[in-house]
Each structure stands twice: as structure tokens, then as C-alpha cells.
Amino acid sequence: MEGQNQAQLLQIGYDNDKYLHLQSERIRERIARFGGKLYLEFGGKLFDDYHASRVLPGFKPDSKVNMLLCLKEQVEIVITINAADIEKNKRRGDLGITYDMDVLRLIDAFLGIGLYVGSVVLTQYCGQPAAELFKRKLENLGVRVYKHYPISGYPSNVQLIVSDDGYGKNEYIETERSLVVVTAPGPGSGKMATCLSQLYHDNRRGLKAGYAKFETFPIWNLPLKHPVNLAFEAATADLNDVTMIDPFHLEAYGTMAVNYNRDVEVFPVLKAIFERMDGTFPYLSPTDMGVNMVGFCITDDAVVSAAAKREILRRYYTVSCEYKRGSSGKELVTKLELLMNQSGVTSELRPVIAAALNKAEQTGAPAMAIELTDGRLVTGKTSALLGASSAALLNALKTLGGIHEDIHLLSPIIIEPIQNLKTQHLGNSNPRLHTDEILLALSISAATNPTAALALKQLSKLNCAEAHSSVILSQVDESTLRKLGINLTSEPVFSNNKLYHN
Secondary structure, three states: OHHHHHHHHOOOOEOHHHHHHHHHHHHHHHHHHOOOOEEEEEOOOOOOOHHHHHHOOOOOOOHHHHHHHOOHHHEEEEEEEEHHHHHOOOEOOOOOOEHHHHHHHHHHHHHHOOOEEEEEEEEOOOOOHHHHHHHHHHHHOOOOEEEOOOOOOOOOOHHHHOOOOOHHHOOOOOOOOOEEEEEOOOOOOOHHHHHHHHHHHHHHOOOOOEEEEEOOOOOOOOOOOOHHHHHHHHHOHHHOOOEEEOHHHHHHHOOOOEEEHHHHHHHHHHHHHHHHHHOOOOOOOHHHHEOOOHHHHEOOHHHHHHHHHHHHHHHHHHHHHHHHHOOOOHHHHHHHHHHHHHHOOOHHHOHHHHHHHHHHHHHOOOEEEEEOOOOOEEEEEOOOOEOHHHHHHHHHHHHHHOOOOOOOOOOHHHHHHHHHHHHHHOOOOOOOEOHHHHHHHHHHHOOOOHHHHHHHOOHHHHOOOEEEEOOOOOHHHHHHHHHOOOEEEEOOOOOOOOOOOO
16 A cells, blocks of 8 residues: 555646646637637636645646636736625635735736736625725726625525626726636635626627636546545535536436536526526536536546545645634534545555654654655654754755765754744744744755755755644644645644643
């Protein structure tokens, strides 16, 4: 089992180049189908889709953006953000920044690669002070901003929605290009409603346009209980997303297709809205609305399935730690346990788990293990100078650089002054160096120490490594390891019995 798992870590199961070609072609076809104008609701992450790259080895985290660059001259980006999310300072869990700040980050990122950002839409706007301030800030920065308003009874009150008092109240978004990609910093931002509002206004103006939906997961042409689709359920457990057979597709075509509950539930309402707008609806099923070509680019199902199972296991540890911290409920842990049972997932899929727990048992203190992409395992223990994650990080760099384990990359002469600074002047009670402090010290040492310089050069090789900690890590250690591209999990156990943990 272990040898098989290590071998699969190095294998590719997905053709990224084929994906870029097929996906861009499918979107071009959909634009042409609607006479040269398409509003494309873009779900998931456009940048840094690490979930997709983990469950589909070979899929690049920036693949979706690169696909859009194939259509660069046709693309216009519209970013939606729920005004209520601005008011309550809603944050992205992965980046730790508020949704409004993420809008600015997305605009910079799109412009930085040459994609045109047309505007920002404040959805569910009802005069929220924070939203009004954000609107003013965007306009001062030269960004066009539009306001869309709440509609009573949405989405079931079709008669009101498709009227001057529904979509008609929304400000019409002036767009210039044939492919309008509607994206957002997170779920619940009003992407679909924005697309439909535009279609309503276009219809009133006698303009022809269409709507389509882009979602990477679930993959419609994989089996319902395929590990990749179960990994999607694991990743969206907090949203209560459930994969299911698309009953409308089965009825229309007599073939199985996988979708998820929210799209299936909203389909009849969406059909009624379209028919009220112009008397027709172009799709027979929720699956028809999509343009997803991901499933056609899997080259090795065994590799992809194994990767998806590892992702389910990682998600289990993530929600278990969130439950321990008090930020999520027990029901999420139970749901992940059920998904693990359905897909036959056990902790043996990640050898780092047993390695970390064994090291902790041997030393009687917190420990960490890192599995490098070539399958080698290194561990780190807690000491007077270093936390376990810092020790494991240094040991991994030594292993990658072929540096003997007995050589100290950082001498106590360097570490002790930093500890003194932390405890005597900055008010920290823990003298041990965190991973970010270790990397700063290593960078300084590299200027005069060739061995430290050699170790520092190995950092990029940690990308896609697996790691497990016997205790919940500090936020700074979690953040640093993830920035290095390490897939980190932790046991849902605090390192001490204190009530305050940071």
C-alpha cells in the first residue's frame, strides 16, 4: 500500500494542454450558439485552484485563467460581490482577507495578465454603509460600479422577478465584448442573478445574448460516486452541496449525468424565468447549461482516484480541526466520515500521518512528518530551540539538498538572539522559532554560509509535498507551510491545555 501510494504521488493523470484546447473551443461554440454574446457564470476559483490540481494530478492551478487567455480578445470580466458580505466583513477562509479586499486583489490579478475587467456589481444592495464606502473607493480607482437590488420572494416569485420592479430595477451593466465572465470572491455573491438580470435588460433592448454555466466540479461525465465527485462533496461540505444524478438530463436524453443539488433544484425556476422573459428556454437539463470539459481530459483514472481519496482524507482532518477550534459543527465531521466510508479512505493513504504520530509517541512531545514528492519521509520533533514544524522543515531541506543530518543549518548563536527578541522585547511566551522565523534566519545565514544557501535553494521542491502534525499548528506555521505549497493536515488536538490558542 505505502509503496503504491508513493509511486502515485509522482504520476500524472490529467492532460492539461488538451483541457485548454477543448474548454476554450466549447466556450466559443456556446458564444456562437447565442449569436455572439454569452454571459458565463464562472463558479469556483479562477486563480490558484489547488483543489483541482490536487484531485487531478497534471491540472495546473492557473489552468482556468490560461484557458480564458486563449479567448483573451473576446473576454470581459464582471466581478459580483454581495453588499451584505461587505457589511459583515465576510472573509475568504483560504486567504484570510475580506471579500471586498479580494475583489481588489482579483482586479489586479486579471489586469496583471492582460484580461479586461469591465466592472464590479454590488448585489443585494440596500444602502449598506460599508458597501457605499466600497463603491466610492472603486469609483475613485477608476472602476465602474453597478447596483443590483434585493427582490422579494427570489427566486420563486417569477412574476415579480421578471418585471420592472424585479430585474428591471437593477442597473444595466454596459459590456463591450462577446464573452462576459461573471465571477466573484466566493459563493452567494449573486453571479447567476447578475447574468439573468443582464439577459432581461438585453431582451428589453432587442439584443440577443445567452447564458451558460462553468463549474469544474462535480464532473458530469464521471460516475456519481467516483472519488473525484466525492472529493467535491468533501470540499463543499459546509455548503451542503450533494452530487446527484441529473433527473432532467436522464428524462431528456436517457443517459446519466452528474450534477449537484443546487443546480437541479433551481432548474425549474430558471426555466420559468427564461420562458417569461422571451418565451423560450435553450436547455433541457442543468447539465446542458454547463460547458465543462474537464472529464474528457483524464488520462489515468487510477491516479486521479487515488489523488481524490487523499483529498477526502485531508478534508476530514481540516473539518475535524475546525470543530476542535469551535468554528464548525459536529455534523461536518460526521459527513466527512461518511464520505470516507463511501470511498474506502483510511489514514494509510497518507504515510505522513503514522510517521508524525509515531515520532510524537517516541518523544512525548508534538511532532511533524513531511513526505517529499519522491516518497521519502522526514520528521521533526519539538526542542528547546525549534517547534516540530520548524524542525521538520529544516530536515526536509537538508534531505532535498543532500546535506548530512548531523549538520546544523542554523547554530544556537543565531537562534538564541531571535528567541531573546521574541520573549524579552515582543512579549511572546513561546521562545521556539516558528517556520517563518526559521526561513528568515536561514535567508540571512545563506549570505555567509554555503550550506544554508544550498538548503534555501531546495524550497521550491517542497511544492506538493504532504505533511502531518500531531497537534494543531499556529496560524503562522499553517500559513507559511501552505505558501510553500505543502499539503498540510493536523490531528484535532491542541498542543497544551490553555483556553487561548493562536
